[in-house]
Amino acid sequence: MSLYRAETRRLVKRRFTRVFVVLTLLVLGLIVGGVGIFSTKLTPAVTARAQTQATAEYQSALEYAAEEKRLCAVDSAAYGGDCASIYQPTPGDYEAQWYLPFSFNFGESFEDMLVVLTALLAMVAFAIGASFVGVEWRNGGMMNLLLWRPRRAQVLLTKLGALLAGLVGLTVVTGLLWTATFWAIGRFRGDLGKLTPGVWQSFGLTGLRALALVVVAGALGFGLASIGRHTAAAFGVAIGALVVMQFGLSTVLNMASARYADLYLADKWVTAWMYKSAEVIDWSAPCDYASGGNCEQPVFTITWQMAGGLLTALFVLVTVVAMWTFRKRDIA
Amino acid sequence: MTAVLEISGLRKTYRSRKGVRNALDGFDMLVEAGQVHGFLGPNGSGKTTTLRTLLGLIRPNEGRMAILGHEVPRHLPEVASGVGAIVESPQFFGNFTALETLTLLAIAGDVNRNRVHAVLELVGLRERAKEKVKTYSLGMKQRLAVASALLKEPKLLILDEPANGLDPGGIREMRTLMRDLSDSGMTVLLSSHILGEIQLICDSVTIIAAGRRVSSGSVADVLAQHTSASVKVRLEPGVDLLNAAQLLRTAGAEVRLESDHFVVGNAGNPAQITKLLAEQQIFVAELTPISADLESVFLELTGTAPVDGENRQVDQVAAAGGGWGR
Numbered sequence: 001m002s003l004y005r006a007e008t009r010r011l012v013k014r015r016f017t018r019v020f021v022v023l024t025l026l027v028l029g030l031i032v033g034g035v036g037i038f039s040t041k042l043t044p045a046v047t048a049r050a051q052t053q054a055t056a057e058y059q060s061a062l063e064y065a066a067e068e069k070r071l072c073a074v075d076s077a078a079y080g081g082d083c084a085s086i087y088q089p090t091p092g093d094y095e096a097q098w099y100l101p102f103s104f105n106f107g108e109s110f111e112d113m114l115v116v117l118t119a120l121l122a123m124v125a126f127a128i129g130a131s132f133v134g135v136e137w138r139n140g141g142m143m144n145l146l147l148w149r150p151r152r153a154q155v156l157l158t159k160l161g162a163l164l165a166g167l168v169g170l171t172v173v174t175g176l177l178w179t180a181t182f183w184a185i186g187r188f189r190g191d192l193g194k195l196t197p198g199v200w201q202s203f204g205l206t207g208l209r210a211l212a213l214v215v216v217a218g219a220l221g222f223g224l225a226s227i228g229r230h231t232a233a234a235f236g237v238a239i240g241a242l243v244v245m246q247f248g249l250s251t252v253l254n255m256a257s258a259r260y261a262d263l264y265l266a267d268k269w270v271t272a273w274m275y276k277s278a279e280v281i282d283w284s285a286p287c288d289y290a291s292g293g294n295c296e297q298p299v300f301t302i303t304w305q306m307a308g309g310l311l312t313a314l315f316v317l318v319t320v321v322a323m324w325t326f327r328k329r330d331i332a
Numbered sequence: 333m334t335a336v337l338e339i340s341g342l343r344k345t346y347r348s349r350k351g352v353r354n355a356l357d358g359f360d361m362l363v364e365a366g367q368v369h370g371f372l373g374p375n376g377s378g379k380t381t382t383l384r385t386l387l388g389l390i391r392p393n394e395g396r397m398a399i400l401g402h403e404v405p406r407h408l409p410e411v412a413s414g415v416g417a418i419v420e421s422p423q424f425f426g427n428f429t430a431l432e433t434l435t436l437l438a439i440a441g442d443v444n445r446n447r448v449h450a451v452l453e454l455v456g457l458r459e460r461a462k463e464k465v466k467t468y469s470l471g472m473k474q475r476l477a478v479a480s481a482l483l484k485e486p487k488l489l490i491l492d493e494p495a496n497g498l499d500p501g502g503i504r505e506m507r508t509l510m511r512d513l514s515d516s517g518m519t520v521l522l523s524s525h526i527l528g529e530i531q532l533i534c535d536s537v538t539i540i541a542a543g544r545r546v547s548s549g550s551v552a553d554v555l556a557q558h559t560s561a562s563v564k565v566r567l568e569p570g571v572d573l574l575n576a577a578q579l580l581r582t583a584g585a586e587v588r589l590e591s592d593h594f595v596v597g598n599a600g601n602p603a604q605i606t607k608l609l610a611e612q613q614i615f616v617a618e619l620t621p622i623s624a625d626l627e628s629v630f631l632e633l634t635g636t637a638p639v640d641g642e643n644r645q646v647d648q649v650a651a652a653g654g655g656w657g658r
Binding site: 002003005006007009010013014015135139140141143144145146147148149150151330331332 | 387388389412415425428432484
């Protein structure tokens with residue numbers, strides 16, 4: 001327990017942690033500020049103004065069409081001899097809702113905002129996790145600690161526990177503030193939408209999946225840096241995976257017309273995890289025009305359970321390898 | 333006396349594409365309670381590997397080790413609280429102060445936090461305790477390292493090059509500290525290249541070369557084993573040195589001429605020198621036995637004495653064993 005307390009304290013006191021948390025909060029603040037500033041509550045006056053603008057635009061379009069027709073009557077050759085083809089605007093082309101200013105709808109858009117928060121926190125968790133153990137390897141702090149605490153497995157697990165507990169705390173607090181802030185924006189500068197118990201439950205479940213993703217990202221950063229004994233090792237693997245998987249492998253598979261080439265894109269799996277499913281189209285398959293005349297190609301649906309399985313497998317694999325190398329390798 | 337540290341037959345092998353290297357090749361060491369024990373060896377001889385193996389950081393291939401009567405590394409967790417150690421030059425988080433660094437260690441090790449101020453005082457960092465470590469000089473970091481090792485009031489203190497980076501005053505303070513700690517009952521194992529310091533403060537020494545023990549025992553015994561029967565002979569001014577040397581050589585002496593004196597290498601009975609010379613009316617102004625110091629013994633035992641016109645390589649020692657590709 002004392003080691004856990006020391007590691008928690010070290011995590012919180014580290015400048016890297018503090019700087020990254022502050023920068024994250026700053027970016028989140030900018031997003032909140034941007035949405036808050038640009039969102040407008042749709043009052044009857046705002047709606048009426050949009051309706052007036054739509055009507056005015058419609059009238060302007062009518063006048064333009066009438067002028068075109070008049071000119072066509074004078075010189076039809078300039079219009080290809082077909083004055084009937086000049087478009088006659090309809091009121092449906094100028095609906096008032098298109099002239100409404102941006103208004104944040106909490107019920108409809110908050111899930112997307114949760115995904116934004118998760119993406120940012122997951123990146124920060126990876127960086128903090130990698131640095132937390134990587135710097136200790138690099139500067140000899142790990143060796144120093146092992147002189148005090150020779151049980152290696154206990155040391156690494158305690159460090160990981162302290163890190164993950166810190167990340168859970170950060171995510172929960174930030175998530176609650178995020179929710180409250182966007183609720184307030186919806187309430188006072190936008191629209192809350194239909195907030196049924198089901199909607200709140202959906203937000204809650206998305207939030208839990210976000211929490212799991214942040215924890216896994218932190219553990220991956222920690223594990224990779226521990227295996228490579230350097231913070232840069234984790235970043236190197238992350239960048240390597242991004243280059244190989246997102247660009248290299250994807251390009252090669254597409255060129256080779258492999259089936260469901262997009263399955264190898266990490267963002268598809270993250271999307272599936274956060275939005276409960278993601279569809280991957282087999283672009284190499286021939287089109288099927290049987291239903292509705294549009295090109296239909298086979299679709300593979302990645303479910304959140306599949307994505308969860310992959311995340312769990314990654315978490316377990318990296319943690320177990322980190323533990324094994326930590327116990328077996330000499331510390332020189 | 334009770335053995336605080338015992339090592340026997342310790343072997344550590346590193347394998348690489350270049351071949352196999354025996355960092356430790358059946359090394360033995362014994363440190364008795366309450367002593368300041370010097371651990372000497374040239375670069376790459378296996379000193380740090382020994383200390384790291386002892387402290388559980390490196391796994392040995394063979395051998396037995398015991399600290400405070402407990403087999404290690406199996407029982408290291410039980411004895412860790414009684415062992416304070418710094419291995420090579422430990423680094424600390426530059427943005428933490430010395431106070432924070434030691435406090436975190438004290439929390440991690442379940443040590444009374446009052447010890448933090450006590451050890452900072454002991455190593456002379458009290459006034460600078462609240463400054464960030466990155467502002468510290470090498471010597472101050474070394475003091476902090478020693479403070480961290482002393483934090484848990486160890487029975488055995490293992491220090492690898494503790495004087496590294498210290499100024500002369502700091503070296504003297506460190507020497508006094510070692511002596512005081514030893515007097516208070518603590519056993520100190522001290523690895524150092526400053527042989528003069530070792531000779532001054534150590535009760536006993538172990539010398540390692542190419543992963544093997546080449547000598548051990550009390551400093552006096554080690555010196556005595558390697559003290560030659562050489563004497564320095566200085567004659568009255570104006571006397572022909574060459575003639576006197578020739579006289580002694582004729583009598584079987586091994587004489588080495590220097591600019592204003594000569595050295596007789598096999599002077600088992602120095603009185604014989606004065607007698608032989610006096611018979612020829614040559615009178616001795618100075619006759620001094622040449623005693624070995626630790627440095628010369630070290631250089632002789634480890635085969636690392638510089639040779640004119642040669643650049644010795646790190647793994648190149650006179651002692652057998654070690655080196656790549658064995």
